[in-house]
Structure formats: C-alpha cells, structure tokens
Amino acid sequence: MPATTIKMIANKLSLSVATVSKSLADSHEISKETKLLVLNAARDMGYVANPYASSLRKGRSKTIAIVLPEIADSFFAEAINGIEEVALSHGYHVLIYLSHESLPREQAIMQDFKSGRVDGILMSVSEETSNVEHIKAVMDSKIPVVFFDRVCEDLNTTCVVTDDFDSSLQATNYLVSKSCKKIAFVGNSVNLSINRNRVNGYVSALQQNGLQQQQNVVICGKNQEESYEIISNLFKSDQKPDGIILSVEKLTAVLYKVCADLHINIPDQLKVLTFTNFNMAQFMSPSLTTIKQPAFNMGKTAATILLKKLSHTMAFSEPDTIILPSEIIFRNSTSE
Amino acid sequence: MPATTIKMIANKLSLSVATVSKSLADSHEISKETKLLVLNAARDMGYVANPYASSLRKGRSKTIAIVLPEIADSFFAEAINGIEEVALSHGYHVLIYLSHESLPREQAIMQDFKSGRVDGILMSVSEETSNVEHIKAVMDSKIPVVFFDRVCEDLNTTCVVTDDFDSSLQATNYLVSKSCKKIAFVGNSVNLSINRNRVNGYVSALQQNGLQQQQNVVICGKNQEESYEIISNLFKSDQKPDGIILSVEKLTAVLYKVCADLHINIPDQLKVLTFTNFNMAQFMSPSLTTIKQPAFNMGKTAATILLKKLSHTMAFSEPDTIILPSEIIFRNSTSE
DNA sequence: TTGAAAGCGTTACCAT
C-alpha cells in the first residue's frame, strides 16, 4: 500500500494540487467548503504529508537534535524527557546522538548537521571537547545551538546550566561543618566549564575555611575499573580523605565498592556526597547525600529557548546564561 | 553561509550534476581522476548531502525510530545505547519518541510514520496498548517493526525478549526456598505479554510448591503516590506477604519507603526482588536481589535485525522470537 | 566516461 499523496487527493476530488496543499495548510485563500472536502478525503485516504518533500521545499525540517555524551545517566535521561515534552507539543521531531565522550564522534555528528538535517541543536558536550571549531562551524551555517549542563561558555549562544559553583561551595562547607579536614573532589577532567565551576566552588570553600593546603582534586578514569584503582589508591596515600565530593554519578557505585572492600565506614570514617539526579539515593546504604540538578526543567528550558530561536521570536545567537538552582539533599552519607 | 550543493560543485568543476552525484556515490561509471577531483572539491567546499532531497528521491530515509514508554528507566536507557551503536555504525539516524504509557500518544506517533519519515521502527509498547491496529496499519504500509522487551506477540514480526517466564519462576522458587509462604507479585496490568509471562512464571512456581492458594497479583498505580497506597495496604490486609516480586523498577523505591515507614525489616520480615537493570542495586540498603535483563544486548539485537530487514537480507515480516537470558543476582534483600 | 532531463512530493508564486 503506497502512501497517499496530495496528487491522489487532488485527482479524487478533481482539484489541483495547489488547492489541496493550501487546504491542508488551512489557508484563508480557500473556501470553507473546499477545505472540508479536502480534509475529509485526506482523512479517509489516510493521508500523511511526506516530511522529506516538505522539508526540502521549505528549507526546514521541524526536527531538532539532542547531542549527549551518554544516556545511562539519570540526569540526561530526565533532561531528554523535558526536551521531548516541549518538542512534541510544538510538532518537532527529535533525533538523538550519543558522543560517548569522544570528540571525533562529536565532530562527525556536528559535521552531518551542516546538511540541514535539523533546524536546531541541543547539546551537552563531551568530556574531550576542548576544541570547539566543529560546533562553531555549525553555528556559522545558521543552525542555532543551545547548550545545557555541559556548556561551552565562549561560544556566544544560550546556555542552560545549574549553579554548580554555589552548590559545590555549599556542599564543601557542609562537609567542613561535619568536621571533615581532608576533603577530596573526584570528577572528570577540568576541560569543561561545568567541572571547573564545581572545582572552583570546592576550592573557594576550602579557602574560606583555611583548608587550602588540603586541596585534592582527583581526575577519575575512563572506565569503572580504572576509577576503582584511582579511588582506592586515594585511601592508601597520605592524603587519605575524610570527605569526598563526587562529580560523576557513576562514581558512586565505585566509591561505595571501594569502601566496602577497604572496610571504610561511611559516614563514620568518610563522608560522601554526589552530584546526581538519581532518585534511589535515599535507599542506598548509607543513604546518599546528593546535589540534585533540575534535569527535567533544564531540558525543558533549553528546548523552549531553542524553539523560540527557531520561530524567530528570539535572536539567533542571543547569548545568555540561564541558571536553574540545584538542591542539596542531606542524607546519611554525610552525617554520623 | 548557505549549504553547498551538488550544483555548486558541478559549476566549480565545469561538470554536470549527474557526474558529481555519481562521483560522490563512488560509481564505477566515473573515472578515477574525476572522482578525485569531485571528492576534493566537496571536501574543500564543506559539502554535506541534503538528506531530505536524497530521501525524497530514493524513497528511504536512512532513519529509524525508537518508540518507548519512557526513558528514565535503566532498562530503556541501556537499550537505547545498544540501538544507537548499531544504527550509527550503519549510517542510520535515530528518532526517539516517548509514549509515556499512553495509547493515544502511541497511536499519534505511529500515524506519523505512515509518512515514510522512518524506514523502520523499534518498539516497546505502552502499558495501555491492548488494541494494536495502529501498529498493524504501519506494518501494512511496508515499514518493518521489530519489538523488544514489551512486545505484541500476535503481530507477526520479530520480537526480542528475555526469558521472563523462566526468570520469574526461578525467582519465585528461590523465595520459596528461603521459606516465604505468602509471596506477592506487584506489577503493571497484564495487558502486556511481558507481564503475563512474569505473572505466569510466578503462578507456576507457586503451583509447583503447592502454594497456589497464596497467589497474590497486585497491579500498581499510575504514579508513585498511588503505588505507595496500594503497597502499604498490602501489609495491612490479611494477605500480608513475606515475599514480594517487583516487576517495575520504579516500585523498588516505593516499596523500600513503605517498609521504612511501617518498620518492616528486609529481609527478616520480608524478602524482596525486582526485575531491573539498575546497577546500583548492590549498594542499596539492603542490597537488592535483581533479575537483570540484557538491556544493551537486547537493543543491539533488535536494531541489528531491523537493519537486516531493511537491507532485504531478511524477509520483511519474518516472525521470530529471540530470547536473551536474564540473570538473577542474589543479594541481601532475599537472604537473612 | 559524461551529460541532459525527468521526477520524488511538496510549497509558493503568479495567473486566472
């Protein structure tokens, strides 16, 4: 059964394709009666417009892309939910691309976008993304990009972020108030502004408390095994921490495992908190103190802004940073 | 900067568009020298083919759709990973659609596919999907559908599932061996074959152990709050269970909360296990016994089969059921 | 080996 086309409807009703097309678009040039006729025929014949013909002709696709480092992370999963909700309600389709934290992969993905496949892009950059030429190139070809969470601050477009510096500062201060003296910060490399902000918040808090000598920023490994080694070595050094801030959700499992294996009691010997959205944190053993990002809302906000740019009710590259607050949820991993 | 077209390359090289098009497609009709010329020019000019023009002309889009109930579930997130890997490596693009467990929404999504937007569909049906006409209609329009996890068995196409019946049976037997006498099964409505299989496995195990009188299948609510009520009422009835099998990842948090609130000790007073992929189960309190589906592999397998159908190396609607085994991981929530 | 031209299904301009 081949798809119904405008031409087939036109033939059936002895109308021109132009008239049918305009009727379907609910143009005011067309009489009420004709419109009704066309709409009914279209319904009866199961007509659905060919999006490729339409996109080709109109020069836009009603499609946006989400480019993410990964998906098995509760933050990104929730963010996609928010994005999808907005996209759907505006009749947009969503293509998803995973960079898997690889710059070459991200570059290849962006290269494809020069084709005009998507009208706009929502993006959280990969861990390796220090060079941003591939992103700039796409923006130069007039395709708006809105960053969320992992942003490129120097790229002159809208960024939707959370208050990483403040959260990190507040979290560190909290650990200090719980009498931690040697607090380590474990995260990804500081390529990304998000990580720099978190590290800076941590460092500032240490300074405020005269603990700058104890500063200890640890970069985790490429995989769970490497991270396990790195973290477990932490406890064998003379820098042995009594508090840890994790900047990566996945490290939580690793750290809990290290502690189990080395018989380190949380929170007695070590206080732990994690940047994560993960809603079962409350049922972990011990329950995990978290800095919870407004993931759904960040996705929703970023998508709303992108669509606003696409509808030209907002300047193409209006640079702007929107900060949605995270929430620190205190649980047992930080209180004895 | 408008996108480069074949025509622009043709003009620059004083060649015809036909020649350029064939060169880019690496056709044997074209001489080595010309090809090289074209390829270099294309590279220099930053040419990327317009996918909409190409799709319109060729009648296929090199795009597939994933239709899912939700994304904030570790199973689906992992499955998407598997799908994306296969799609990418074959040059396919992935559109994502969330039904949010709503049949009307799923119907609207499927309706759109009649447009030819995608070449094929990977699908896990919504909770409400008892009527499957909308899916049949798409299949009738020659767009292959491959189901994974939440399948429609009577729809005459390939399904990728896990051994739900066996896992459920084995899990139930295990609880019996741990001296549970009143085992409840809490899940979604039995619309879906996946849920029926799990329930049937549970019932069979009860029968094998002469416990059929204690059969107790509970349908959870639409949201966390409703589920909380339903589950907490369970413990106030005379059917008060000493073992629970959860068929839905999200219910784990709810059940743990109920137990905390009602001061029910897991595993002493109640043994619990959950169908989930969730990799932090080992760090929950108590650590959670899980039936872990091969999510990544299921996604990968389903995608591979779909692409095989698309490349016509496999019959369009070759019905087949591929069963990948789940793994039961025994932890403290089921052993005192 | 290369090129001209038709056509994919739609939209939009210009007539009528």
Add this chain to the structure above:
DNA sequence: ATGGTAACGCTTTCAA
C-alpha cells in the same frame, strides 16, 4: 477561490 508551474537538491535513466 482556484489552478498552473517552477523550484527545493538529489538520483537515475537514457542518450551521447
């Protein structure tokens, strides 16, 4: 209010 037709950028057939 309706219709003819060109054009979007590409692929493919056929001719040179």
